[in-house]
Amino acid sequence: MEAVHGHDHAHDHHGPTGIMKYLTTTNHKDIGSMYLWFSFSMFLLGGAMALVIRAELFQPGLQIVNPEFFNAMTTYHGLIMVFGAIMPAFVGFANWLIPMQIGAPDMAFPRMNNWSFWLLPPAALLLILAQFTPGGPAGVGWTLYPPLTIQQGMSMDLTIFAVHILGMSSIMGSINIITTVLNMRAPGMTLMKMPLFCWTWLITAYLLIAVMPVLAGAVTMLLTDRHFDTHFFNPAGGGDPVLFQHIFWFFGHPEVYIIAIPAFGVISQVIPAFARKPLFGYSSMVYATASIAILSFLVWAHHMYTVGMPVQAQLYFMFATMLIAVPTGVKVFNWVATMWKGSMTFETPMLFAIGFLFLFTIGGFTGLVLAITPVDVQLHDTYYVVAHFHYVMVAGALFSAFAGIYFWLPKWIGKMYDEGLGKLHFWLSFIFFNLAFFVQHFLGLAGMPRRIPDYSLQFTDFNMVSTIGAFGFGLSQLLFLYIILKAIRSGEKAPQRPWEGADSIEWTMLPTPAPYHSFEKPPVIR
């Protein structure tokens, strides 16, 4: 179906301009760009906090910050990276790509789409305000475990409400995505013909709708325990601090796949394009993704092996968690089989995709190690866990976002990035990432707890290596910013299809840069 606009077609000239254009826009591309820029600025903020953490940990002893502030850095680094950087980055991709990939003029609810975005800055503002309240910022970890959260000052409440707003934004965004995918596809674009990226987002959106309200419930209970005398998490009143952990991780585990699954989607577009060969098993990829999503609801207590739950529960959660390796393996094998006997070239997106594959799998394997209960009892709350999740979230999700940005940038802005610099960005990131995080496995194995500003002497060497790696990795990201700005200002003009093997319809049916309203008239899908 074609589109009708609530204004005449010369909108590009008559619509609001300047800042008002972005405040009021209902266009999926503008909104997608805002999401991406917001995400990148949050990444810098969260990254700066990570650098504070790493700088303090360069040596044993307290040198730069006091312990309260250190804990706050850990807390807000985690919250900002997860909710402010990675999630919005992939929502940005969804906004840009879903309409273009399914042949729709825009998202199903353009106005609500804009609201989903504009809820993020107030949430970020609350998190930033929380740094400056009397009593100091909350130093409780991104997992917000009570009773420690009950002891905190006003910053805790600001943080809780920020989480509420982020949840609203995610739920609206997900409703929009589900509706768009289910109801806005061009005629002939059956579900099983959709590019895999759309599939991964459809599944992710379901996860979000199912778990964000649960998180909202959990933090609401925190709030009433803090201010209205309820006893959800207080044993004196029949509650249990561990109850919070159950509710939190019922959200939290699906959350990590909310981060990972869109990343899988991006990789599933990039690898076939540069292998010049279709994805090996399209339908098994769809089923594997759905299985991962369903399983993710059934494994939450693997984050709580040491709380002292009954052994039967531990066994169940161990088995269920191990099972996730099977569908994830199917994905990994599929990607490798797609590369097999292809005709590969290694432009920056492909480099990041291969880097993803390599490092995400390492992170997956360490996840499997953690899934084994008796081993996790040793490793829980140590730097091994920190290493695990940075492998899956930084080398996983973040690398995949880089791959996606380099891949689609020409389509978005109509210009090419500097390939040489892009490759440099990859190699710097790859090397420094491993320097920063590989050694953390050893720290964790040897027993270094996480969330500490100071440590005993035997951990010194690896911490120094890690800090050096972290600073290198951080600086490499400034190079990324430079590459993007350079491409926008003076990049070479991009052809309609700069990647020979890219075959989804945003490449084959749309000019470059993509027109403001993607498909005014629905394309004909064979």
Next chain:
Amino acid sequence: MITRTAHTLLALALSSWAGLAFGEMRFNLQDQKTALGHAVYDLHNAIVVICLIIFIVVFGLMLYSIWKHRKSVGHQAAHFHENTTVEVLWTVIPFLILLGMAYPATKTLLAQRDTSSPDLTVKVTGYQWKWQYEYLDENISFYSTLATPRAQIENVETKTENYLLEVDNEMVVPVGKKVRVLLTAGDVIHAWYVPALAVKQDSIPGFVRDTWFRAEEPGVYRGQCAELCGKEHAYMPVVVRVVSDEDYAKWVTERKAGQGTPVAAAVPATATDAAPAEAAPAPGVAAVADGKAVYDQACLMCHAAGVAGAPKVGDKAAWAPRSAKGLDVLYTHAIGGFNMMPPRGGNTALSDEQVKAAVDHMLAQSR
């Protein structure tokens, strides 16, 4: 056997990386000192080896493909896709591998959770930021706090060997005996973690949870709190001293003699043997009364409301780390001044004894 292979493979994999040649670096779990710990260690190695093999196979194929199937060497893309046999295989084989892992994992887990028939039961309570040990059968109870001086933490003095892993009162247990540890907490969640004994158990306020260990050889085993519990989370170590049966018996007698208070009444303020600060009221009741007068007159104006960041009297959280520095340090700081804290609270007429009495009073009120 698998352990041996594991070691070799790990060593190989890591030595290549460790070309940087640092001092003594550890690439694996700490050396285990319990039978269960050995089981965990072997289990971990076995899983790592299996993962390593899968990794090498999968990425060997990928690298081969990257090398051979490049466009730049003129490789033409084949156009095959969807092959049910392959897909079934790569679903079933990993599943079988996982089953193989699940079996030893289950066995180890069941052993780990079997806390039945202990030789000795110790109740451990986590507080911000200290541990309380209560030997339920012996009527022994004491607190254990960080012994590392503040000056080392603040980089004023050089750090000594057991930096952050030393306490004033160690937990002492006999070698070869099954020790059951009951964990609970007084304020927030902590976790009692000793790597070499393969124990980690959260201490949850209001609930008692348990774990156990049976140490194979005498020695001192060090660990720390493993659950974020506030600002001094990094500063609440766990130290377990494993001794022979005779030494243990001797320790118990000495403890009891020095203590003389039944556990029931031993809640917070007992224990002459607790941290020096814990023993503060020692100067005598009179001093305490006197201290209150001095406090009211000279110190209250700041320490009641927390003026200029002064630790509030009654604020346990603020005082615990300070008393951890030792009574003498606090005396010196109160008399000689410390950051924003003026010498003698700004009242030069006070004698050293009076200031000390005031400090005693403040500590007694803040525990």
Next chain:
Amino acid sequence: MASTTHANPNSYYLPAPSHWPVVGSVAVFLLMLSLVMWMNDVNGGLLVMAAAFAVMLYFLFGWFGTVIRESESGLYNKQVDVSYRWAMSWFIFSEVMFFAAFFGALFYMRALSVPWLADAETGDLLWQGFKSAWPVSGPGIEETFTPMGAWGIPAINTLILLTSGLTVTWAHWGLKKNNRGQLTFGLLLTIVLGLVFLSLQVYEYVHAYRDLNLTLASGAYGATFFMLTGFHGFHVTLGTIMLIVIFFRALKGHFTPERHFGFEAVSWYWHFVDVVWLLLFVLVYWLV
């Protein structure tokens, strides 16, 4: 914002740039900020809250006013209608999950944490003398309370809500037959039933606090009782407001027998609130 194209059944309506989303964000921000201020006794919290509500009202009227106007001028074709249906269904699903968190907490405390507190070492060493039971306030709370009986007001409220589910369906039939009288009268009845339900609920709370010593602070039972019934009551309030809005729209002649998604959305919501109540009635009031 003059629309040049109208009611083309083939075109999907895309709204013009709009400032309402940003207004909504300002409202949400102010609301959250004011709540934090109020809870922490910061001066001016109530003032900010008043401002927040003002902006919120402006936003709601503006946004929904625009949507209604667009809908009434026939800009929404069949496909847009389907979009709204998907959206409302998944929104309601998200609400279900929100309640699930609280039902989960109820289950956990009743079936797990309360028995654990009386059990084994936990009971022996920490809470001597505590016996597991339900309803209970918990081992560390001295004060006693009387639980809320099921067969007084709650039973009446159950009947009221079930009836209101019928009346709203009856109104829907009226709409489909184009019997406007039945539509408006059915809606009016539903609204009245909703208001009666809410009044009884308020009465019950007052009774709980004043006579039964049952408060938010009454441990596990008090917390789950008030949070579950409270959030339900809040949803009934929202539902009633929505009913009032469509009642006035119906009076103004909105909705046709063929096209009335606004009406249906509200009735879905109302049925959802109804179902939650049934669960509440069984799990919170009845099976104690």
